[in-house]
Amino acid sequence: MESVLELRDVARAFPRGIVALRQVSLSVGAGEFVAVMGATGSGKSTLLHCAAGLDRPTAGSVRLAGREISRLRERPLTRWRRDRVGFVFQSYNLLSELTVRQNLALPGRLGGPRRRGIDEVLAAVGLAGTGSRPVGQLSGGQRQRVAIARALVTGPSVIFADEPTGALDPTTGGQILGLLRRAVDEQGVTVLMVTHDPVAAAWSDRLVLLRAGTVATDAATPDAPAIADRLRAVSTAVAA
Amino acid sequence: MIRQALRSNPWSFLGPFSTQLLAAALVAAGLGITTSFDRAPLNPAARQALTDSGLADIAIIFVMIAIYLSIIIVGVTMAATIAQQARDIALVRAIGATPGRVRRSVAAQAAIVAVPATLLGVPVGSLGGREWISGVVTHDLAPAAVTFHPHPAALPIALAVTVGTSLAGALIAAIRPSRKRPAAALAETAAPHRRLGRVRTTAGLILMLGGTTLSITIADLDAETTDALGLLVMLALCVGAGLLGPALLRVAAVAGRLFGDTGRLAGDAIAVRAKALSSALVPLTLAIAFTAVKVIILKTTEHKTGTAPAAADRWLEYSGTSVYVAFAAVAAVNTLVTVILSRRRDLAVTQLAGATRRRALTVVVCEALLVTATALVVGAAVAAITTLPLLHTALGTWVPWMPVGWLVTGVLATATLVLAGTALPAALAMRRPPIEVVS
Numbered sequence: 156m157e158s159v160l161e162l163r164d165v166a167r168a169f170p171r172g173i174v175a176l177r178q179v180s181l182s183v184g185a186g187e188f189v190a191v192m193g194a195t196g197s198g199k200s201t202l203l204h205c206a207a208g209l210d211r212p213t214a215g216s217v218r219l220a221g222r223e224i225s226r227l228r229e230r231p232l233t234r235w236r237r238d239r240v241g242f243v244f245q246s247y248n249l250l251s252e253l254t255v256r257q258n259l260a261l262p263g264r265l266g267g268p269r270r271r272g273i274d275e276v277l278a279a280v281g282l283a284g285t286g287s288r289p290v291g292q293l294s295g296g297q298r299q300r301v302a303i304a305r306a307l308v309t310g311p312s313v314i315f316a317d318e319p320t321g322a323l324d325p326t327t328g329g330q331i332l333g334l335l336r337r338a339v340d341e342q343g344v345t346v347l348m349v350t351h352d353p354v355a356a357a358w359s360d361r362l363v364l365l366r367a368g369t370v371a372t373d374a375a376t377p378d379a380p381a382i383a384d385r386l387r388a389v390s391t392a393v394a395a
Numbered sequence: 396m397i398r399q400a401l402r403s404n405p406w407s408f409l410g411p412f413s414t415q416l417l418a419a420a421l422v423a424a425g426l427g428i429t430t431s432f433d434r435a436p437l438n439p440a441a442r443q444a445l446t447d448s449g450l451a452d453i454a455i456i457f458v459m460i461a462i463y464l465s466i467i468i469v470g471v472t473m474a475a476t477i478a479q480q481a482r483d484i485a486l487v488r489a490i491g492a493t494p495g496r497v498r499r500s501v502a503a504q505a506a507i508v509a510v511p512a513t514l515l516g517v518p519v520g521s522l523g524g525r526e527w528i529s530g531v532v533t534h535d536l537a538p539a540a541v542t543f544h545p546h547p548a549a550l551p552i553a554l555a556v557t558v559g560t561s562l563a564g565a566l567i568a569a570i571r572p573s574r575k576r577p578a579a580a581l582a583e584t585a586a587p588h589r590r591l592g593r594v595r596t597t598a599g600l601i602l603m604l605g606g607t608t609l610s611i612t613i614a615d616l617d618a619e620t621t622d623a624l625g626l627l628v629m630l631a632l633c634v635g636a637g638l639l640g641p642a643l644l645r646v647a648a649v650a651g652r653l654f655g656d657t658g659r660l661a662g663d664a665i666a667v668r669a670k671a672l673s674s675a676l677v678p679l680t681l682a683i684a685f686t687a688v689k690v691i692i693l694k695t696t697e698h699k700t701g702t703a704p705a706a707a708d709r710w711l712e713y714s715g716t717s718v719y720v721a722f723a724a725v726a727a728v729n730t731l732v733t734v735i736l737s738r739r740r741d742l743a744v745t746q747l748a749g750a751t752r753r754r755a756l757t758v759v760v761c762e763a764l765l766v767t768a769t770a771l772v773v774g775a776a777v778a779a780i781t782t783l784p785l786l787h788t789a790l791g792t793w794v795p796w797m798p799v800g801w802l803v804t805g806v807l808a809t810a811t812l813v814l815a816g817t818a819l820p821a822a823l824a825m826r827r828p829p830i831e832v833v834s
Binding site for chain 1: 656657659660663668741744746747748749750751752754828830834
């Protein structure tokens with residue numbers, strides 16, 4: 156299988172001796188939905204940031220959509236990200252004073268690819284007809300739909316999602332995960348999602364569990380109760 | 396709450412602080428200058444000559460203008476600072492603060508900032524006044540016996556001006572957030588309403604129309620009355636333009652769409668921040684109009700009569716103007732910096748959406764140029780409405796005259812000022828990685 160995202164021996168240390176990642180290797184194929192889980196401080200956000208080119212690893216290499224990005228300079232890196240990657244964050248990170256349509260037009264106006272039409276993407280996330288409303292007036296679930304639409308509008312190879320359902324109720328969260336699932340199944344997008352919610356992780360194909368900056372387990376995703384058990388096992392192993 | 400406000404965004408108090416400092420300095424300088432003329436040991440003939448020269452009157456006008464400007468500029472910067480706290484105000488209202496308590500806290504903030512600013516400003520003003528007096532003497536505008544004496548009550552008077560003006564500005568800005576029901580206030584800060592209040596629009600239109608009408612009326616009066624009322628015309632027009640500022644900036648935002656994707660992004664950003672940016676528009680317009688009026692009158696007189704005014708007179712005119720312009724410029728830059736710093740998160744989000752640092756900065760520069768253009772157009776219009784009657788009564792002409800060099804310098808100076816207040820802080824703010832800013 157062709158790999159879209161390839162991390163090899165990635166390490167990330169912060170000042171004052173804090174090591175967030177040590178020697179993580181991970182290969183993600185096209186059209187895979189990967190959930191990354193782990194206790195607080197296990198390095199899951201750092202892993203996502205390094206994989207997406209938002210942060211630089213201190214050692215190791217990251218290949219994203221066929222290009223080595225860990226040594227890329229800031230400008231070409233930003234352009235590469237803009238053209239190949241979409242982001243969905245827990246805190247939405249939309250421009251709340253602008254309208255839905257203005258937010259979706261943003262990547263294109265910044266020079267990014269306009270592979271899909273704004274109306275088409277809005278309809279796909281169930282927000283047809285809301286284009287002219289300011290994002291600040293929308294509910295949390297609607298905002299996260301806008302964020303997914305903005306990630307999809309450039310037609311990315313990979314979507315990185317950082318706790319996309321962290322601020323939402325279970326029903327709304329389920330709808331958001333359904334949208335990510337559909338992007339994988341219908342558009343062939345690759346999704347790497349960080350979450351601490353076993354129910355959210357159950358939507359994925361593959362589950363990577365992190366413990367103290369290393370990969371503890373990496374296997375096909377079981378059902379939610381089994382995920383919760385595995386998560387507990389990994390966390391208690393740290394505590395012990 | 397006061398501590399929270401001061402701590403959470405200390406930079407937003409830089410605007411009020413520096414304008415209050417300058418206001419106190421202007422008042423102290425003006426008062427000191429009048430005292431110096433009064434106390435100068437002069438024989439009756441020399442005293443009479445000094446009175447005839449009108450220098451003492453100029454000093455009094457200096458103080459009056461300083462107070463007018465303080466009311467407008469200190470008020471505007473303080474109001475902008477409080478408007479930034481809308482969310483905090485909504486939060487403390489939600490956890491049980493009464494509207495009265497919010498107003499008291501806002502008033503206390505105004506006073507806390509005004510007192511140290513004034514304590515620093517008064518000695519600065521005394522130094523400036525001393526310089527001015529020695530300038531007057533070296534230009535032979537006053538006898539050497541005139542030396543600088545600070546006004547005995549400069550400090551309390553300056554305090555009254557700065558505390559009074561910033562209190563007024565802060566309380567006016569706090570009216571809306573303190574009155575709203577907390578739930579509504581929280582919703583509003585999440586999605587601030589963009590429409591202009593009817594009261595504000597009406598007041599703006601009345602001031603603009605009133606100023607224009609007054610300007611037309613005084614065109615037929617004698618030169619001295621026209622001169623005195625001209626200032627009033629200009630202030631009315633500037634404040635009116637400030638009240639209509641958001642609408643004017645929205646026009647600029649639409650114009651921005653003509654400049655491709657970058658212009659469109661800049662236009663969108665200006666349109667949603669039109670209210671905050673219009674606080675910068677008032678001092679910018681004042682500075683442009685003040686300078687333009689002085690330069691146009693002096694240069695048209697020169698052009699029309701063929702004789703340049705004496706160097707000493709010119710020094711007198713320009714020294715006064717440059718002080719006011721510096722005052723207004725500081726206020727404008729401060730407000731712009733405050734607006735940009737409150738957008739750090741938005742800039743980071745833009746970067747996450749795929750903007751390179753350079754691209755995001757280009758958008759900010761484009762915004763700055765749109766604001767500059769708006770300020771120049773409005774300032775020029777205000778200057779034209781103000782000067783035309785003055786020129787008509789004094790020189791019998793309706794055609795103002797301004798050398799190209801001055802015009803270009805003015806445009807460049809304004810653009811530099813606006814860029815210094817926007818692109819520079821934006822560039823500094825974007826040195827942090829965007830993901831750190833948003834998380």
